[in-house]
Amino acid sequence: MRFKWILVIFALLLIGVSVVYGDLTKVDIDKAINKAELRHPYLYFSDADKPALKERIKNDPESRDIMARLISEANRLLFTPVDRVIPIQGRNTRADWSEYDKDNKYEDYFYSNRNGAFTLAFVYQMTGEKKYAEKAFEFADAFCDLQSWTLRAHEFPIIYSRIMPWNVPDDQVNFNFDHVNGDSGRMYAAVYDWLYPALNEAQRDRIRGALLEKVVTRVRGDWEYHWWAVAYRCNWCGVCNSGVGLTGLALLTEDPQLTDIVAEAHNRIDSMLNELGVDGGWQEGGGYWNYGVHTSTFFADALKRLTKGKYDLFKNERLRSNPATFPLFISVAGGTALNFEDSGARRIGSSHLINKLASETGNTQAAWYRQEYFDAGDDIFDIIWPRPTIKAEPPKNPSLHFRTINWWVMRSDFKDPEKVLVAGKAGKNDDPHHGHLDIGHFVVYWKGQAYIQDIGSGSYDEKYFDDARFDYPQASSLGHNVVFVNGEKQLSGKLRKQPYNYDIGGEVLEFRSSDTRDYVIMDPANAYPKKEMKGWRRHVTLEKPIITVVVDEVKCDKGAEIEARFHSECSTDIRDNYVLLNGKDGKMALIPVVDGDFTFRPGRHACQPVNATRNFFWVPYFGTVVKAGGTNTIIGTVILPVDNDSEADSIAMSVKRSVDGSGNLSISFTKAGKTYRYSYKKGSEGLVLEK
Numbered sequence: 008m009r010f011k012w013i014l015v016i017f018a019l020l021l022i023g024v025s026v027v028y029g030d031l032t033k034v035d036i037d038k039a040i041n042k043a044e045l046r047h048p049y050l051y052f053s054d055a056d057k058p059a060l061k062e063r064i065k066n067d068p069e070s071r072d073i074m075a076r077l078i079s080e081a082n083r084l085l086f087t088p089v090d091r092v093i094p095i096q097g098r099n100t101r102a103d104w105s106e107y108d109k110d111n112k113y114e115d116y117f118y119s120n121r122n123g124a125f126t127l128a129f130v131y132q133m134t135g136e137k138k139y140a141e142k143a144f145e146f147a148d149a150f151c152d153l154q155s156w157t158l159r160a161h162e163f164p165i166i167y168s169r170i171m172p173w174n175v176p177d178d179q180v181n182f183n184f185d186h187v188n189g190d191s192g193r194m195y196a197a198v199y200d201w202l203y204p205a206l207n208e209a210q211r212d213r214i215r216g217a218l219l220e221k222v223v224t225r226v227r228g229d230w231e232y233h234w235w236a237v238a239y240r241c242n243w244c245g246v247c248n249s250g251v252g253l254t255g256l257a258l259l260t261e262d263p264q265l266t267d268i269v270a271e272a273h274n275r276i277d278s279m280l281n282e283l284g285v286d287g288g289w290q291e292g293g294g295y296w297n298y299g300v301h302t303s304t305f306f307a308d309a310l311k312r313l314t315k316g317k318y319d320l321f322k323n324e325r326l327r328s329n330p331a332t333f334p335l336f337i338s339v340a341g342g343t344a345l346n347f348e349d350s351g352a353r354r355i356g357s358s359h360l361i362n363k364l365a366s367e368t369g370n371t372q373a374a375w376y377r378q379e380y381f382d383a384g385d386d387i388f389d390i391i392w393p394r395p396t397i398k399a400e401p402p403k404n405p406s407l408h409f410r411t412i413n414w415w416v417m418r419s420d421f422k423d424p425e426k427v428l429v430a431g432k433a434g435k436n437d438d439p440h441h442g443h444l445d446i447g448h449f450v451v452y453w454k455g456q457a458y459i460q461d462i463g464s465g466s467y468d469e470k471y472f473d474d475a476r477f478d479y480p481q482a483s484s485l486g487h488n489v490v491f492v493n494g495e496k497q498l499s500g501k502l503r504k505q506p507y508n509y510d511i512g513g514e515v516l517e518f519r520s521s522d523t524r525d526y527v528i529m530d531p532a533n534a535y536p537k538k539e540m541k542g543w544r545r546h547v548t549l550e551k552p553i554i555t556v557v558v559d560e561v562k563c564d565k566g567a568e569i570e571a572r573f574h575s576e577c578s579t580d581i582r583d584n585y586v587l588l589n590g591k592d593g594k595m596a597l598i599p600v601v602d603g604d605f606t607f608r609p610g611r612h613a614c615q616p617v618n619a620t621r622n623f624f625w626v627p628y629f630g631t632v633v634k635a636g637g638t639n640t641i642i643g644t645v646i647l648p649v650d651n652d653s654e655a656d657s658i659a660m661s662v663k664r665s666v667d668g669s670g671n672l673s674i675s676f677t678k679a680g681k682t683y684r685y686s687y688k689k690g691s692e693g694l695v696l697e698k
Contacts, residue, residue, distance in 0.1 A: 030274050031318065036266035039314035042259050047203035048132060050196065050257060050309045051391050061133065063393060069383045070390045074133065077387065081130040081139055084123050089145045090116065093153065100160045102469040103619040117158070120150040125194050128201035129387050140205035144213075147198055151217035156192070161185035168473035170439035170503045171234055172241045177504050181232045184225045186243050186298075192222035192250030193305055196257035215258060222254045227268050236275060241440055242291060242299035244279040248272040249306040256309050273310060273318060276303045280323040284411030287329025290434065291441040292350025293337050300326070301360045308363065308392075321367035330364035331356065331373035336407045336416050338380060340424040341455035347414065347432055347448075349441040349464035354380060359388035365395035374399040379422065406525050406549075408518035415518055417525035419552040426552035427648075428452040431545075433529045435512030437500035444477060444497040445487040446513040447531030447545050451555055451646055454592045457576040459646065462486050462626050466616035474503050480612035480626060489531065490642075491570045491630075492563045495539035497531075516544070517695070525549040526696050532562075539563060541638070544693045548685060556674065556685055557644040560693050563635050570608065570630040571642050573597065579629060581607045582652070585659045586629060593648055596655035599631045600643030600664050600674050608632045641666075641694075643674050654678075670694075 052060060064074045094116050097108030127143035159165070166182050199214045230236040235243035252272025255265035279299060283289060289296035307320035321327060334355030337345040346352035358381040365373035378399040401421065408415045413434035419426040431449030436442065451459040465471040465481040477499055480486030484497035500511035513531035525548070532543045542562030549555055561569050580587040586607060588595040599605050612626040633642060643664065649655040661677040670689030675682055687694035
């Protein structure tokens with residue numbers, strides 16, 4: 008009897024998992040889509056929808072301008088010769104060793120043919136003029152003639168030694184489908200759909216045959232041999248699955264059996280969206296949140312349309328609850344974004360993506376992000392997915408702790424560059440794909456500059472994603488604003504051909520936010536081997552709107568050298584008791600607060616990409632260095648705007664630090680006649696800032 012109950016419980020758990028992850032079957036899709044009703048175009052709009060699109064182009068200035076530009080571009084393409092000679096693709100494209108790697112002729116040929124057909128196909132649909140369809144087919148024919156839509160950088164010779172991401176076994180040998188192939192499948196699904204009414208059977212079969220050869224048959228029936236298929240915390244999962252799924256949808260009129268890959272794409276994208284954090288955070292960073300979610304949105308829209316809303320990925324709870332929270336909160340006043348991990352510092356998202364997410368979810372904060380951070384749209388999908396009509400409202404609090412990934416952002420205002428933004432991260436060192444060893448790291452932005460900066464990603468050269476990744480200062484803890492004891496570096500939770508260690512990393516212990524002061528405690532100690540660094544708790548306080556106070560509690564052997572390292576986008580002048588950070592529009596002082604002597608040690612990282620065309624460069628930094636007088640050392644750091652050296656020196660001279668008999672710490676200083684005081688109470692685990 009007990010065994011029977013165990014089986015019942017197990018069956019119920021399986022049912023629960025199926026419900027949570029929305030696992031669909033081919034039968035489900037077959038029942039939901041009436042294939043007999045399908046008439047091209049149907050992926051993103053139908054003939055019945057076109058009058059509304061044309062009305063929008065006529066009456067909405069933003070859509071009218073986009074269409075005018077598209078027609079102008081289409082007219083240029085009408086007179087652009089289509090080259091039938093395929094350039095030679097280099098074999099070491101990440102290194103630029105040969106002339107074929109360096110000249111970019113293959114990439115130019117690839118993207119110009121792919122994109123030209125896409126633009127012309129849409130213009131044909133909106134104008135009805137067959138000349139655009141005829142020229143579109145010329146570009147499409149050339150693109151279909153390529154042996155593969157996967158680029159060399161992601162084929163075996165280069166990608167084989169890559170450290171594989173979460174949920175992916177190390178034994179990977181098949182690399183015949185990359186994210187560029189996924190993008191191409193997505194775009195040529197639309198090209199096929201939009202050109203279909205203007206093409207003869209042979210022309211349709213030319214594009215259809217390429218989609219079958221370069222997308223469908225490379226993936227269908229052997230998902231387990233594609234690493235990205237189960238890499239649910241990696242942007243590739245969304246990009247590649249969306250391309251496959253949209254191809255299946257576009258070919259249903261001729262190949263109705265392809266509903267199996269539609270179901271697979273849905274299930275895998277749904278699983279990827281389930282890996283969004285409870286607050287919308289994405290461990291790979293903002294740029295890769297955009298790539299994965301953006302491409303998935305195209306598939307989600309088409310699937311929702313064709314199933315008449317029955318299967319709606321926009322209802323995924325993680326996406327629905329926070330459709331644009333991550334890009335909004337990691338935005339930086341002035342149009343950039345936090346560049347943690349490999350993600351880059353560009354504004355996150357595109358106007359049409361945020362249009363769509365806000366409209367589908369009814370999220371007022373997403374609508375506000377669209378309204379405040381983006382200008383007029385400039386893409387085909389800004390016409391198809393217009394601005395949301397819902398009310399735009401900003402978040403009540405501009406500070407946030409992304410709990411799942413343990414990133415945090417503190418500020419007084421989203422858009423005022425005069426007010427300081429402080430941000431940092433803890434979390435796990437378990438993303439060898441785009442992650443950095445940067446647990447405990449933080450940055451300070453003011454007046455559009457990173458006074459304490461993240462130095463960004465490595466060069467994406469031939470070695471950056473393999474065993475040498477964490478030798479690059481950009482990915483190593485060496486290149487981040489963290490603490491070192493006797494030079495001990497942080498560890499990766501994943502190395503090639505070695506099992507994951509999910510314990511390596513840190514956590515946010517507490518996060519507070521109010522109108523006047525934000526505060527966080529991080530414990531990054533488990534990111535280190537702990538041979539030298541026995542313990543580390545980092546406290547960061549933003550005294551709104553402009554003062555940052557950092558307190559580092561470090562446990563190590565007496566006599567060990569402790570360095571609190573800092574990188575800055577600004578030029579630095581090292582003085583006796585502070586460092587002056589000279590920005591374009593202001594100055595900040597970085598003032599250590601320690602018991603006893605300290606020194607400033609400048610340094611710089613020597614950076615040479617493994618690439619024939621990228622030059623050597625230096626990345627400067629400096630560190631506050633102290634010798635541990637005991638097993639517990641406290642290093643305070645005050646970072647705040649100053650007018651000049653005189654004010655910086657005055658503030659540094661006013662600093663007071665005291666520790667009472669119970670171990671409670673007090674730090675104070677005076678700026679512009681006002682005294683600021685920070686009192687930390689000693690507890691069983693360490694200090695905590697008193698409220």
